[in-house]
Amino acid sequence: MGYTDDITLILPKECCYCNSALGTESYELKASWLEHGGRIRKTLIISVPICKTCLSEYKTKNKRLSLVGYLLLASVIGIPIILFTSLEGNCIWPIVAGIFIFGLYYLYDDRFIQPILPVRVIPGGTLLFRNNAYDKEYRNLNFLPPREGND
Numbered sequence: 001m002g003y004t005d006d007i008t009l010i011l012p013k014e015c016c017y018c019n020s021a022l023g024t025e026s027y028e029l030k031a032s033w034l035e036h037g038g039r040i041r042k043t044l045i046i047s048v049p050i051c052k053t054c055l056s057e058y059k060t061k062n063k064r065l066s067l068v069g070y071l072l073l074a075s076v077i078g079i080p081i082i083l084f085t086s087l088e089g090n091c092i093w094p095i096v097a098g099i100f101i102f103g104l105y106y107l108y109d110d111r112f113i114q115p116i117l118p119v120r121v122i123p124g125g126t127l128l129f130r131n132n133a134y135d136k137e138y139r140n141l142n143f144l145p146p147r148e149g150n151d
């Protein structure tokens with residue numbers, strides 16, 4: 001476990017995805033975020049327990065979504081290339097299209113990839129588990145206040 005300032009986290013032994021089977025496998029979470037107005041970068045690498053069924057289910061879902069994401073990206077990436085070649089000299093359009101693609105990528109990630117992740121880190125460095133019951137148990141074990149809207 002590696003918070004940069006070495007906070008030890010206690011994790012429930014159950015699978016963090018279904019919270020019913022024992023978490024015999026592990027899912028590695030790597031995350032980093034900025035603190036103190038962007039001056040300090042904190043990194044966390046942690047292994048969370050997950051059961052075999054959930055791990056393979058998650059991997060399949062993730063692979064499928066990533067593939068669709070790449071295909072979408074590849075199809076829209078043609079736009080700035082076409083604009084750039086047809087509107088030669090006018091370099092604002094490729095930039096606009098670039099921003100649009102960037103936004104699209106974030107939207108896709110936020111709407112489709114993020115919700116299937118077993119766990120993620122929210123600003124401030126708190127872990128947020130996909131499974132509400134597991135999340136609640138994790139919060140109890142680490143004396144964290146209950147998550148808003150998760151009772």
Ligand SMILES: [Zn+2]
Nearest residue numbers: 015018051054
């Ligand atoms: Zn499971």
